[in-house]
Amino acid sequence: MSTTRSAAEATNGAPLLDVRDVTKRFGGLVAVDSVSFSVDAGHIKAIIGPNGAGKSTLFNLISGFYPLTSGSMSFDGEEIAGLPMHAIARRGVARTFQTTSLFSHLTVLDNAMMGYRMHTKSALFDVLLRTPRTRREERESRERAFEALRFAGIEPFADRVAGSIPQEAQKRLAIAVAVASDPRLVLLDEPVAGVTSEETDAHAELIRTMARRGHTICLVEHKMNLVMGLADSIVVLHHGRKIAEGTPAQVSADPAVIEAYLGAASHA
Amino acid sequence: MRRAFWIAAALVAVGVPLLHPNSYVLDVIAKAYITAIAVYGLNVILGYTGLLNLGHAAFFAIGAYGVALLEKNAGWPFWPALLAGCLGSVVLGFFVGIISLRTRGNYFAIFTAAIGVMISIVLTNADKITGGNVGIVAIPPPPNIGPVSFADDIPKYYLVLAILVFAVAVCALVRNSLVGRTFVAIADNEDLARATGVDVPRTKLVAFMLSTFLAGLAGGVYAAYVGFLGPDQSGLDVTFQQLLFLVVGGIGTISGPLLGTLLLEGVSQWLQGVQQYRFIIFGPLLVVLVIFFPHGIAGGLARLQRRIAPRGPTPSARTANAPEAAAS
Numbered sequence: 001m002s003t004t005r006s007a008a009e010a011t012n013g014a015p016l017l018d019v020r021d022v023t024k025r026f027g028g029l030v031a032v033d034s035v036s037f038s039v040d041a042g043h044i045k046a047i048i049g050p051n052g053a054g055k056s057t058l059f060n061l062i063s064g065f066y067p068l069t070s071g072s073m074s075f076d077g078e079e080i081a082g083l084p085m086h087a088i089a090r091r092g093v094a095r096t097f098q099t100t101s102l103f104s105h106l107t108v109l110d111n112a113m114m115g116y117r118m119h120t121k122s123a124l125f126d127v128l129l130r131t132p133r134t135r136r137e138e139r140e141s142r143e144r145a146f147e148a149l150r151f152a153g154i155e156p157f158a159d160r161v162a163g164s165i166p167q168e169a170q171k172r173l174a175i176a177v178a179v180a181s182d183p184r185l186v187l188l189d190e191p192v193a194g195v196t197s198e199e200t201d202a203h204a205e206l207i208r209t210m211a212r213r214g215h216t217i218c219l220v221e222h223k224m225n226l227v228m229g230l231a232d233s234i235v236v237l238h239h240g241r242k243i244a245e246g247t248p249a250q251v252s253a254d255p256a257v258i259e260a261y262l263g264a265a266s267h268a
Numbered sequence: 269m270r271r272a273f274w275i276a277a278a279l280v281a282v283g284v285p286l287l288h289p290n291s292y293v294l295d296v297i298a299k300a301y302i303t304a305i306a307v308y309g310l311n312v313i314l315g316y317t318g319l320l321n322l323g324h325a326a327f328f329a330i331g332a333y334g335v336a337l338l339e340k341n342a343g344w345p346f347w348p349a350l351l352a353g354c355l356g357s358v359v360l361g362f363f364v365g366i367i368s369l370r371t372r373g374n375y376f377a378i379f380t381a382a383i384g385v386m387i388s389i390v391l392t393n394a395d396k397i398t399g400g401n402v403g404i405v406a407i408p409p410p411p412n413i414g415p416v417s418f419a420d421d422i423p424k425y426y427l428v429l430a431i432l433v434f435a436v437a438v439c440a441l442v443r444n445s446l447v448g449r450t451f452v453a454i455a456d457n458e459d460l461a462r463a464t465g466v467d468v469p470r471t472k473l474v475a476f477m478l479s480t481f482l483a484g485l486a487g488g489v490y491a492a493y494v495g496f497l498g499p500d501q502s503g504l505d506v507t508f509q510q511l512l513f514l515v516v517g518g519i520g521t522i523s524g525p526l527l528g529t530l531l532l533e534g535v536s537q538w539l540q541g542v543q544q545y546r547f548i549i550f551g552p553l554l555v556v557l558v559i560f561f562p563h564g565i566a567g568g569l570a571r572l573q574r575r576i577a578p579r580g581p582t583p584s585a586r587t588a589n590a591p592e593a594a595a596s
Contacts, residue, residue: 063463065459085462086467089465095463097463101457102460106456113446114449114450114464117464118465118466120446123447124447127448128442130441134445177460177464
C-alpha cells in the first residue's frame with residue numbers, strides 16, 4: 001500500500017515519540033506525574049493502568065488537547081510540547097477519543113474526508129472560483145476517504161449519517177478518520193470499549209494491519225487480553241506514575257503491576 | 269428533485285414582474301430578497317459553523333451606510349461604493365472576529381450582541397456623519413446600464429434578484445466544498461476537528477468574514493434600492509427577525525433562508541393591519557414549527573421528498589448533497 005513506509009528510515013533509529021518527565025496538574029491533583037517513555041516507529045505501544053491512572057490525560061497531553069504543566073515531548077526529533085492540537089495533528093499524530101467521537105451529523109464519507117482535510121490546501125477563494133486545485137483536492141479527498149473506509153471495513157455505510165450507524169461501525173469510523181490523515185502515530189483511546197469479544201478480535205486485527213501499514217500505534221486499553229496479544233511493549237500507570245514498562249510477559253509478571261491491579265480490583 | 273426545485277424557483281422569480289406588474293408587490297418581494305441575502309450570511313455563521321452572531325444587523329448597517337455615505341458625500345458611483353461597503357463590513361468582521369471568536373457558545377452571542385448595540389448607538393449619535401435618527405435620504409440608485417434605468421421598478425427587481433442569485437450560489441458552492449465541510453465539522457464536533465488538524469480559530473474567522481460580507485452586501489444593496497436609511501436597520505430586533513426567518517426556513521440548508529424570508533415577509537404584509545400584534549401570530553407559529561419541523565420548511569420539504577421517493581437520488585448524486593440533507 002502506498003502509505004507503508006519503513007520504520008527505521010523514517011526516524012533514523014531514534015524513537016518516533018519521546019515523552020520526558022511529563023507532568024499535568026489539575027489544581028491540587030497530579031493527574032500525570034513525571035512520566036517518561038518512548039514509542040519506536042512501527043511498534044505498538046500500550047498504556048494500561050487502573051481507572052484514574054492518568055492514561056487518557058497522558059493522551060490528551062501528547063495530542064495537545066491539554067497543555068503540559070511541565071516536561072517535554074518530541075515527535076520525530078522535534079519538540080511538540082506547547083503546540084496547539086491542530087499543529088500536532090498536522091505533524092502526523094492522529095487520535096481517537098475514549099467516547100467515540102465523530103462528526104455525527106455528517107455522512108460517513110464526509111467524516112473520512114475530514115480526516116484527509118489537513119493534506120488539502122483549498123481555501124475560500126479556491127472554492128468560490130472552483131480552481132483546478134480545489135477540484136483535484138476534492139477528488140483526492142474522496143478517493144483517500146473511500147480507501148480509509150475500505151480499510152476499516154465500513155465502505156457500505158459511506159452515504160449514511162455517521163450518528164446513525166451501529167456502535168461498532170462508529171468505532172471503526174473513528175479509526176478510518178484517523179487513518180485517512182495518513183498519520184505517523186495513531187493514539188487510540190480505548191478502541192474496543194463496549195465492543196463484544198468477537199468484534200474485539202476483529203478490531204485487534206485492524207490495529208495490527210494499521211501497524212503493518214506503517215502507522216505507529218499507541219493505545220490505552222482496559223481489556224488485558226487484547227493488550228497482551230497486540231502490544232510490543234507496555235507502559236503501566238498507577239496514580240499518574242509510571243510503575244512498570246516492558247514486554248507483555250515482563251509486565252504481567254511484575255509484582256508492582258499485580259499489586260496495583262489487585263488493589264484496584266478490591267476497590268471496584 | 270433538488271434541481272427541479274431551483275429551476276421552478278428561478279422561473280417564478282424571473283416571471284413575477286411579467287405576471288404581476290404591481291409595483292407594490294414587486295417592491296415587497298425585492299426587499300424580501302435583500303433581507304434573504306443577509307439571512308444567507310447568518311446561515312453561514314450559525315447554520316454551518318454553529319456560532320450565533322447577534323450583531324449581524326450591524327454588519328448589514330455598515331454595508332448600507334458605507335454605500336450611502338460614499339455615494340452621497342464622496343460622489344462614488346454605486347458599484348465601487350458597494351464593493352467598499354462589503355469590504356468595510358468584512359474588515360470590521362475581521363477585527364470583531366479575532367476578539368469574539370476566542371469565546372465559545374453563549375459568550376460569543378453576548379459579545380456580538382454588544383458589538384451590534386455599540387454600532388447602533390454610534391450610527392444614531394454620530395449625527396454629523398450619519399444624520400442620526402433622521403438618517404440619510406435621497407441615496408442615488410445604481411447607474412443606468414445602457415438604456416436600463418434602475419430608478420424603474422422592474423430593472424431594480426431584476427438587479428436585486430441577480431445579487432440574490434449570486435449570494436445563493438456562493439453559499440451553495442461553499443457548503444458542498446472542502447471549506448464548507450470544515451465549517452460544518454466545527455459546528456458538529458470542535459474537538460475532533462482540532463484532532464484532524466483543523467485550525468479552528470482561523471476557520472471560524474473565515475466563516476465569520478464570509479457571513480459579514482453577505483450582510484454588508486445586503487446592506488449596500490438595501491441603501492441604493494430603498495434610497496433612504498436610518499439607524500433602525502442596525503438594531504438587535506433586526507437580527508432577531510433575520511434569525512426567525514432562518515429558523516423558520518431551515519437552519520443550515522441552502523433553500524431555507526429564502527423560503528423563510530419570503531414566507532414570513534409575506535405573512536407580515538398580510539398582517540399589516542395588525543402590525544404591532546403580528547408577533548402574537550409569529551410566536552405560536554415559531555413554537556409549532558420548532559416542534560414539528562425542527563429543520564424548518566426546507567427540512568420539512570426534504571422529509572416529504574423522502575417519503576414520496578424513499579430511494580430517491582442515485583448514491584453518487586447523494587454524496588454531494590448528503591450533508592445538506594443531513595442538516596436539513
